[in-house]
Amino acid sequence: MKQPFDAPGTVECATVEDTHAFGERLGQALEAGDVVILDGPLGAGKTTLTQGIARGMGVKGRVTSPTFIIAREHKNPTGGPALVHVDAYRLLDSVGGTGTVDPLGELDALDLDSELDSAVVVAEWGGGLVEQLSSRYLLVTLDRETRALEDPESQARIISWAPSE
Template identity: 70%
Template sequence: MRASFPSSGSRELATAEQTQTFGEELGRALEPGDVVILDGPLGAGKTTFTQGIARGLQVKGRVTSPTFVIAREHRSTVGGPALIHVDAYRLLGEGSSGDPLGELDALDLDTELSAAVVVAEWGGGLVEQIAEDYLLVKVDRETAVLRDPESEARIFSWELVEA
């Protein structure tokens, strides 16, 4: 990840548009081999955030939840890294071999992970096996609602975890 993006921080984002804009900012800072783990409850905005990352990386294809396909690969339109968008919950779930790296490799992706940016929703347990360093992004959708029950805001906090 380029030094232009802070290695840790927190932002409260009130709308899906703000979430995508923040994701785009991160996407512009990501480099081949970077791994981003998204942690948050269902409906927290993980896929919306990934849509922004895709815009920042300038990749092809519509970014949707990878739940049913486990992983999607989006190739760059500008010669940059591909985006590998993974649903790690499914990758590590029932029917899994217990070898997440093997499971990811078995998906027969066209791009080597070291040449792509990997964004994994529900990535705890997977990331430690595919990367020594990763960006952990936590999405909190409860704190803003406790302050204001009408709020749609999410709080995104992130930290670069290095081995």
């Protein structure tokens, strides 16, 4: 992972367009083997950020929430790394009240670790799970609540990141 994302940081994005632009800068800094975990409540902008990351990486395909398929791969026509966009929420949700589904087993069944050499993995809701794919990852936290409490009309997000190492 290239600078400035190799060290902790914070940025405020006032609009959706700003979030896309920040994601694009992040996407340009990512390299094959990088794992990015996106953390934040529903509606915080995780998929919006991923759309910017995809643009920065130059990958093909429309980036939408992979909620119903769990993971979607976007190929890179320029020979750069592919983007594997994962939504771990369903894995966590499946444990629910029954406890019959093992989210780590489900994550392992996706075989994402085999993608790490040639792709960038971006996982929404991945905290607590995806870290087990790689000891090196970037945790990105999106906070929309702070600015919304000050101004309910605000679209601003405070985005913080911290590498695992």
